[in-house]
Amino acid sequence: MNKYSLGKYLSDYFLRYIPSRMNYSDNTIKAYRDTFTVFFRYCMEVLHLRIEKLSITDINKDLIENFLNWLVNEKEYSLRTRNQRLAALQSFFRFLQIEAPEYLDVCNTILSIKSKKVPNTDMTYLSIPAIKKLLATPKSKTKEGKRDLAILTLLYDTGARVQEIIDLNLCDLKLSPPATVKLLGKGQKVRIIPIMPQTTKIINTYMNNYQLTDKCNLAVPVFFNKQRNKLSRAGITYILKKYFEEARKENYILFPSKISPHSLRHSKAMHLLEGNVNLIYIRDFLGHASVSTTEIYAKSNPELKRKAIEEASSNVLPQETLTANDKEVLLDWLKELI
Incomplete structure (x- = not known):
């Protein structure tokens, strides 16, 4: 066995195995490729190793763990990103x-x-008034403003992932009634999403x-x-x-401290x-593989929890009624406070 066969296996992995055998999406392949790019840069710049001389047996558990620690401690990657890099390597x-x-022994130690x-962390999403304020911010009289409004409106109205909007082609739009958009989601799964007349008008203008x-x-x-x-x-x-920062300056109470494109997807699901709307329909609308993923929205929404508690309590707790005397006492107490 050639000692320096790492490149051969990496070529087979990226060019043959994950595109055809595993049917990974282009975005997943890019993410995995980026992981190895960062890993090799670490080997060169931090460990001063020559990549062309790096063999499979040089990559052990200690090296991978040190790399992951470097990502978090030196590069300030989040734990979530650290885990994604580990998943790509494994x-x-x-x-x-x-x-x-x-190489089974080497593989097993790394897989351990x-x-x-x-x-x-709290899920970031916007209220309906905040969404209205955000979508009213782009200057719709300018060419750029029309494009930006179309992007933000479509992101929210379809609940699409940002990559699904990026990959959207003109042939995926059907703007005659009933208007729909065809989204290509994770695992190359296609779903057809209805879009509202207001959204259709904005897209047509753009x-x-x-x-x-x-x-x-x-x-x-x-x-x-x-x-x-x-x-x-x-x-x-x-x-x-x-536009988020511009809208937040005008009414900071409406908005959280930060936002991402995924926040609009969260917002649509919450609304x-x-x-x-039944969770099953929301699952299909968002393109989730399992309804358990969709359930996180129900768990994260305090208003839904409050309503559920109120409905349960109303069937159990006795009805309280104030007597005339109770009302007089309460009014006197309120007057003292005022």
Whole structure:
């Protein structure tokens, strides 16, 4: 066995195994590839190892754990990102178990590394008044404002993941009644989402302004930058934060301290729940594989909890009624306070 065969196995893994055998999405493949890019940079810059000389047996449990600690302590990655990097590395070593069983011991020690427990954080979402304020912020008379309003409106109205909006092509839009949008989600799963008349009008205005109406059947991106390339995650995040900060300056009480594109997805899910939409429908709307994922919205919504407690209590607790004397005493007490 050639000592320096790491490159061969990595090529097989990225070019053959995960695209065809595992059917991973392009975004997952990119994320896994980025993990190895960061890992090799750590080996070169921190450990001063020559990548072309790096062998499989050089990569052991201690090296991986030191790399993960470096991500958190030096690069200030979150525990969630640290766990995602670990998952990418372990996926390769699961592949290596089968392709090169002579490295089974090395693989097993790396696969024994545990993920770190991520502390629960409050889910960030906006109220309906906050969404209205946010969507009223883009200057709809400008060309850029029309595009930005279309992006934000579609993100909220469809509850789409940011990557689903990035990958959206003109041929995925059906703007004649009943208007729908076709989203390509995780695992290459397609779902058809209805869009509201107000959203349809905003998208039509944007498309007319950018002269896209004669290209509706072409596989070109709906949203793009000045170079006519797809917008990036960073680009959409920048657009959202720009208007979020502007809206928050005018009414900071309405808004949380920070936001991300996923917050609009959370907001849509919460508003559907508050509108008494069944969890099963919300699961399908969001493209969740399991309803247990959708249940986190019900658990995170204090208003739903309050209503449930009130309904349960009203059937059990005795009804309290104030006598005339009780009301007099209460009024006197309130007058003293005032």
